[in-house]
Amino acid sequence: MLFLVQMEVRIPHDLDPAAADDLRARERDVAQAIQRDGRWPHLWRVAGRYANVSVFDVDSPDELHALLSSLPLFPFIDARVTPLARHPSAIDHETAAAFEQASAAERRERR
Numbered sequence: 513m514l515f516l517v518q519m520e521v522r523i524p525h526d527l528d529p530a531a532a533d534d535l536r537a538r539e540r541d542v543a544q545a546i547q548r549d550g551r552w553p554h555l556w557r558v559a560g561r562y563a564n565v566s567v568f569d570v571d572s573p574d575e576l577h578a579l580l581s582s583l584p585l586f587p588f589i590d591a592r593v594t595p596l597a598r599h600p601s602a603i604d605h606e607t608a609a610a611f612e613q614a615s616a617a618e619r620r621e622r623r
């Protein structure tokens with residue numbers, strides 16, 4: 513299942529700078545691990561804002577919530593989640609379906 517996730521990050525201004533740096537470093541490690549395992553195929557910075565637009569490829573809303581809440585910055589993230597369905601006019605329908613099946617099979621193998 514694909515989910516569009518729009519994240520707005522608001523780290524409190526009075527947070528100790530060293531603690532904020534540590535949070536960002538840990539966030540990067542966790543985010544990159546999830547990208548490497550294929551469940552976070554798109555991560556884009558929203559130009560001009562401390563925000564991102566992401567696509568997650570997971571089996572369920574519960575799995576998505578577990579991933580999002582594992583992010584070190586989670587307490588400071590406002591996440592808006594939109595489930596995605598295939599658009600009937602999308603020309604890459606078959607490719608997307610094949611990719612989705614392959615990545616679902618890969619995820620099953622990893623478990």
Ligand SMILES: O=C(O)C[C@H]1C=CC(=O)O1
Pocket residue numbers: 519521539540543555562563564585
């Ligand atoms: O910077 C952000 O957008 C928040 C978060 C998402 C990935 C990551 O490394 O940090």
